[in-house]
Amino acid sequence: MKVLGYDFFCRPARLVAKELLGKIFVRKLRGKTFMGRVVETEAYLGSKDPASHACKGLTKRNSVMFGKPGVSYIYLCYGFHYMMNVVTEKEGVAGAVLLRGVEPLKGLGNKATNGPGKIAGAFKLGKKDNRLLLAKKNGLYFAEDGYKSFKIVKTGRIGIKQGQDLPLRYYIEGSKYVSKLKSNY
DNA sequence: TTACCGATCGCA
């Protein structure tokens, strides 16, 4: 399996969000390996995107979104849930892709992974994992295994109050592991 | 230093 690196993430967020579908998210921690197939993502942009943390310019929290692509951006939301993002775009341009749904492949038992908070929980991601370069040596990365027999659906984003109309959410049609939030699409 | 509130989830 080929590990996705700098070149993959150094592109527009919407493109990375779309192409990350079907890829494998790998996390190694204390000898255990967690793996899941990405089935749902959302892109977050910079100043143009009212829902993005980066829309109001650079701050301490979102500075990683302006940094090097292929780095994790994990933060606590609502005081309970961590969200796993990957930084995209070249250095200096804000952009990230949020992982919203994953199909369990290995090491996840019966844990639900159909939602951003659940994914972080199942993969044991926390603030320690923020700003980590996604690479094999860090035990946190995405890999490509040639899986591509699926249909991609593009819709407005969900779970946010600003910029919902922007069609930046992508998911694999028919997957059981796409997140289900309120009146879904 | 304080007040506000959010890219959520699970239970009623």
Added chain:
DNA sequence: GCGATCGGTAAA
């Protein structure tokens, strides 16, 4: 439908 509960951010 609602409450849980934390940390970043802006205002004072």
